[in-house]
Amino acid sequence: MNSTSIHQSLFFLAICLSLAGCAGTKVLEVDANRFPVPLMSQNAVSLGVLLDDDIRSFVHKETIEKKGSWEVVLGPVQQTLFTNLSTGVFESFEFVNTTSAPHLDGVLKPTIKEVQFSLPSQTRSNYYEVWIRYDFELFDREGGQVGQWSLPAYGKANKNNFGSKSVGLQEAALAACRDAMAFFSINFAKEPAVYKWLTAGKPLMPKAPPQEAEEDAQEDAESEPTSTTPTTGTTT
Amino acid sequence: MQNHHQLQSAANKLPVAVCVVAACFALSGCVTATVQQVRETTTSMTTDDAIVVMGRRNRPSQSESELDFVDCVARNVAAGEDGVQVITEQQFVDAMFPWFEPRTAPLNTNELPELLKQPVLAERLREIGLKYLVWLEGNTRRTAQSGSMSCSLTPGGGGCFGFLTWEKDSSYEASIWDAHSAKTAGRVSSDAAGTSYMPALVVPIPIIARVQSQACTSLAGQLKQFVQSGS
Numbered sequence: 001m002n003s004t005s006i007h008q009s010l011f012f013l014a015i016c017l018s019l020a021g022c023a024g025t026k027v028l029e030v031d032a033n034r035f036p037v038p039l040m041s042q043n044a045v046s047l048g049v050l051l052d053d054d055i056r057s058f059v060h061k062e063t064i065e066k067k068g069s070w071e072v073v074l075g076p077v078q079q080t081l082f083t084n085l086s087t088g089v090f091e092s093f094e095f096v097n098t099t100s101a102p103h104l105d106g107v108l109k110p111t112i113k114e115v116q117f118s119l120p121s122q123t124r125s126n127y128y129e130v131w132i133r134y135d136f137e138l139f140d141r142e143g144g145q146v147g148q149w150s151l152p153a154y155g156k157a158n159k160n161n162f163g164s165k166s167v168g169l170q171e172a173a174l175a176a177c178r179d180a181m182a183f184f185s186i187n188f189a190k191e192p193a194v195y196k197w198l199t200a201g202k203p204l205m206p207k208a209p210p211q212e213a214e215e216d217a218q219e220d221a222e223s224e225p226t227s228t229t230p231t232t233g234t235t236t
Numbered sequence: 237m238q239n240h241h242q243l244q245s246a247a248n249k250l251p252v253a254v255c256v257v258a259a260c261f262a263l264s265g266c267v268t269a270t271v272q273q274v275r276e277t278t279t280s281m282t283t284d285d286a287i288v289v290m291g292r293r294n295r296p297s298q299s300e301s302e303l304d305f306v307d308c309v310a311r312n313v314a315a316g317e318d319g320v321q322v323i324t325e326q327q328f329v330d331a332m333f334p335w336f337e338p339r340t341a342p343l344n345t346n347e348l349p350e351l352l353k354q355p356v357l358a359e360r361l362r363e364i365g366l367k368y369l370v371w372l373e374g375n376t377r378r379t380a381q382s383g384s385m386s387c388s389l390t391p392g393g394g395g396c397f398g399f400l401t402w403e404k405d406s407s408y409e410a411s412i413w414d415a416h417s418a419k420t421a422g423r424v425s426s427d428a429a430g431t432s433y434m435p436a437l438v439v440p441i442p443i444i445a446r447v448q449s450q451a452c453t454s455l456a457g458q459l460k461q462f463v464q465s466g467s
Contacts, residue, residue: 034330036330038333039331039332039334039356041354125296126298126300129296156293156296158302158303160302175338178334178337181334182334183340186340
């Protein structure tokens with residue numbers, strides 16, 4: 001192989017590598033060291049926090065035309081986020097694996113329902129923006145549901161402050177996580193269902209007796225006969 | 237022998253090249269800056285007192301201050317023999333979390349007393365010795381530009397030809413809140429404008445007007461005076 005063909009091969013390789021670089025997925029991770037412990041009077045409640053596998057491994061994947069593919073990795077930071085959040089907001093807490101925890105007052109189960117983001121070129125603004133919607137469920141100590149609510153969080157980062165798209169979006173994602181923490185800590189005790197439960201002394205929630213539940217299910221089935229007929233597939 | 241001549245020739249050109257580079261750095265465009273202040277209450281600081289300089293970020297806005305400008309003002313207020321103690325924005329926001337996040341930060345001084353009613357917040361403010369909170373708004377924009385320049389690279393060498401000019405305008409306002417009395421102490425504004433040029437005859441020579449830097453220095457100087465003493 002002469003030197004000209006070696007140069008041509010190297011040039012071709014360089015082009016291929018740069019194209020591969022452009023087409024690759026950009027993976028954004030949030031810095032878990034930037035979640036402070038909320039400074040506030042703690043709520044007199046001892047809660048279990050249930051982080052299931054879905055939230056612990058949550059990754060938002062999105063492909064934007066002409067801008068490539070993106071992955072916003074939020075799962076791994078949830079443990080730190082909820083540790084710091086719970087340290088500031090609750091009198092005591094621990095991580096649990098089920099919705100019932102007889103030695104505590106109740107269990108909080110957060111879920112990430114939705115994530116969206118936008119680039120400045122999409123919105124014709126100066127901002128990278130990230131939206132995260134958390135859903136929270138609160139259970140009494142025996143697993144009865146106290147209430148559930150949604151928490152939309154928003155974070156932005158000015159493109160003039162950050163050199164690259166990845167860093168800008170990372171900063172916006174971090175801001176959205178901090179916004180969720182801020183909003184949760186200020187409003188936790190004001191959520192109507194939580195407020196009612198706390199002021200009532202954190203009682204066990206009434207559960208529908210199993211017999212009644214069965215009767216209800218039967219009634220539903222009788223009142224909506226069409227819903228029991230399968231529209232697709234086969235039954236045995 | 238030929239190599240020796242080439243080395244000598246290169247050595248002769250080196251001081252010229254250094255002079256050109258030095259001249260480029262020394263050249264800077266003219267900037268006009270104006271600083272104004274409005275005082276509403278008397279101010280004073282002791283050696284234990286500190287201030288924090290923060291950018292307003294409650295909503296997406298065209299007038300959000302650049303992070304480097306906020307840093308520049310904070311650094312300049314702290315610098316010098318007459319410098320005052322400054323807490324960085326990130327340190328303050330983290331220390332007061334969640335009360336000074338974009339969605340939760342107070343928008344005016346009326347909201348401060350309610351915030352300071354919380355014993356833990358009042359205690360933390362005492363710990364960090366915060367006396368004044370300075371909110372910055374405004375930014376630097378390129379307002380006009382004209383001219384053209386083209387550069388080419390050939391096997392025999394390369395170069396640029398043309399002339400570019402652009403204008404930048406900085407406009408910033410600082411609102412100073414007294415964290416002890418929960419009242420607005422006053423406002424300081426800084427406006428600066430300047431034109432930069434870049435003539436190119438083979439080599440482009442940038443003559444940059446440092447508009448944002450001038451606005452930062454002027455604003456920081458005035459802020460320092462404002463908070464230290466005045467009635």
